[in-house]
Amino acid sequence: MTLRIGLVMAIVALAWAGAAAAQPVTLRMWMHEHPPRIPIDKQIVAEFEKANPDIKVDHQIIPVAEYPTKLLTAFAAGSGPDIFNQSSMLVAQYFNARVLAPIDYAAMGLADEAALTSQFAGGFDGIRFQGRLYGIPTEVSNWACFANNAIWREAGLDPDKDWPKTWEALPAVAEKLTQRDVNGVPRRRGFDFNWPNRATFWFMPNTLLHQLGATMIDEESYKATIDTPAARKVMHYFQDWANKYRLGGPQYTDARTEFLGGRLATDCSFGIWGIPQMVAAKIDWSVHPAPRFEGAVSDNGMDIYAFYMMVNARSSPAAQKAAWKLVRFYTDHAAQLFAGAGLFVPRKEVTDSEAYRSNPAAPFFLAELKKAQFSPRVVGYDQVLDAILRGRDKMLQGESVEAVLPVMNDEVNAVLNRERTRAAALVK
Numbered sequence: 562m563t564l565r566i567g568l569v570m571a572i573v574a575l576a577w578a579g580a581a582a583a584q585p586v587t588l589r590m591w592m593h594e595h596p597p598r599i600p601i602d603k604q605i606v607a608e609f610e611k612a613n614p615d616i617k618v619d620h621q622i623i624p625v626a627e628y629p630t631k632l633l634t635a636f637a638a639g640s641g642p643d644i645f646n647q648s649s650m651l652v653a654q655y656f657n658a659r660v661l662a663p664i665d666y667a668a669m670g671l672a673d674e675a676a677l678t679s680q681f682a683g684g685f686d687g688i689r690f691q692g693r694l695y696g697i698p699t700e701v702s703n704w705a706c707f708a709n710n711a712i713w714r715e716a717g718l719d720p721d722k723d724w725p726k727t728w729e730a731l732p733a734v735a736e737k738l739t740q741r742d743v744n745g746v747p748r749r750r751g752f753d754f755n756w757p758n759r760a761t762f763w764f765m766p767n768t769l770l771h772q773l774g775a776t777m778i779d780e781e782s783y784k785a786t787i788d789t790p791a792a793r794k795v796m797h798y799f800q801d802w803a804n805k806y807r808l809g810g811p812q813y814t815d816a817r818t819e820f821l822g823g824r825l826a827t828d829c830s831f832g833i834w835g836i837p838q839m840v841a842a843k844i845d846w847s848v849h850p851a852p853r854f855e856g857a858v859s860d861n862g863m864d865i866y867a868f869y870m871m872v873n874a875r876s877s878p879a880a881q882k883a884a885w886k887l888v889r890f891y892t893d894h895a896a897q898l899f900a901g902a903g904l905f906v907p908r909k910e911v912t913d914s915e916a917y918r919s920n921p922a923a924p925f926f927l928a929e930l931k932k933a934q935f936s937p938r939v940v941g942y943d944q945v946l947d948a949i950l951r952g953r954d955k956m957l958q959g960e961s962v963e964a965v966l967p968v969m970n971d972e973v974n975a976v977l978n979r980e981r982t983r984a985a986a987l988v989k
Contacts, residue, residue: 586883587617591642593628598902601894609890616883629943636660636873643876644884646699649687649867650763653938657981661695662874668885682907682927687867687935696869697892700904702832703930704764704863705922706852710845712738712749712826720847728769728798728852732806738826739808746807752827753809754802755816760866761830762953763946767936768864769795772857777949778937778973783981785973787949788966794854796953796962803957810957820844829863833926834903848922850929862929864936868904941980948972 592602599622606618621642623631629651635641636658647655655661664677671677674694678685684701685694708720716738725731731752738751755761770776775791778784786792803810817835819825821842829851831839839846851862870891872884898904900916907927917923939945952969956962 585615585617586879587619588644588880588884588887589642590618590620590887591628591632591645592620592622593646594622594624595902595904598898598904601898601901605891605894605897609887612890613883613886616887618887636875639875641873641875643873643880644870644887645873646868646870649865649869649935649938650760650942652688652696652869652871653690654940654942654980655871656690656695657940660871660874661690662872662876662881663693663695664697665872665882665885668882669889670886671889680908682912683931684865684867684907687865687938688869688871696871697888698867698869698906699892699895699898700868701865701906701930702834702867703865703926703933704830704832704851705926705929706827706829706849707820707831707835707839708847708849709820709823709826710847712823716751716826720849724849725852727855729855731852732802732808735808735827736806747809747813750809750813750819750825752829753813753816753819753825754799755828755830756809756811756813757815758817758830759946759950762950763936763942764864764866766792766795766799766949768851768861769798769854771861771864771934772854772859774858776937778939778945778977780937780939783939783977785970785977787952787973788970792966793962796956796966799953800956800962804959811954833905833920833922836920836922837903848925850925859934860932861934862932865930865933866936939977939980941976941983944976944980945973948976 590606602620606620610616610618629647632641632645632647633654636655641660652661664674666673666677669677677694677697681698684698688694688696688698708724710720713720713723718734718737723734725734735751739747740749742748754765767777770791773791773794775786775789777787777792779786802808813819816825816828816830820828821838821844823844836846853860870888872881872888876884895906895908896910896914896916899906899911900914905911905926907930911917912927948969951972952965955965
């Protein structure tokens, strides 16, 4: 009798286990808004659900301006999505808050890390922490310099022959391309940094510092390294550009808008994704490498950034496994995302695609990408950048670089310490 009851109970337990296994998993998937990508996302999700009827996807698109805050708020409340994408500039705060689940290679149908990374020609350094990977790139991007060929020719210059190879040579070339009013104020700039774009003053100082073998933040020690000889050289360059040479500054309209409007001869803040905009604006463009400093110790052109698909470490084990399965399915559509939304990842199916082969700038961008480095990843990116921009503006207003940089260095260190502690406390 006891044996019979035990057998019945075992059968019931197995039945319950089977019923539980048959229950569908619903994944909450959040993506930032990128209009050309949205219809592709919907198609990929629909195909995934059809191929995996036991997995449902609650796919939400969130406006770019709201996305970072909404993510952090949701994670702090314990209601974050199971799967989400975000920029390499912001991933450190998720890792520090223990939000990121390490890649589950088995759930993705892969043997190990090598089986994944062998499909790519880079792009993973922005999502590697303590030797482990926590996401898959859906976009790996770098900026380059574009010339408005018509303006260059009008100034008697040939972009192919006269392109400045060094930052030291750039002011003289930019001056030849600049048109000034009777007071000497540029009404058409030859080149200018994209001062109004906050991200510019994360990528540009780090780009120039990487060329000199330095950086603004040392990720290993997690300390600011802004008050250094290399940083003084870089910040003097920005100060001289605006104040000594009077070739531009933050008082002007953003560089991308001016370039597309034919009022800026050269811009270095577009990626390969900017070319369709230039075509639509009827700009006769050519693409060129970013200048390097004389005596540069690294052939780093413009720093890299990337967007990654990541999985919430607080989701249930079943949801995490299903999420990594969706990540694999989604990122295997890389060629479609490049052709339809301009999102490049260095995978063979992308570089072999017709959309890539027909893009005249694609080989150039890939060659520069292979030389480039990621800018430092920090917790409290926006607050760190605020401190850097405050210091930048003081220098542009006439304060000496030597006086400003020690203060900026201390302010950044204070932010790094405060925000890392705060982010860790969010999800305890």
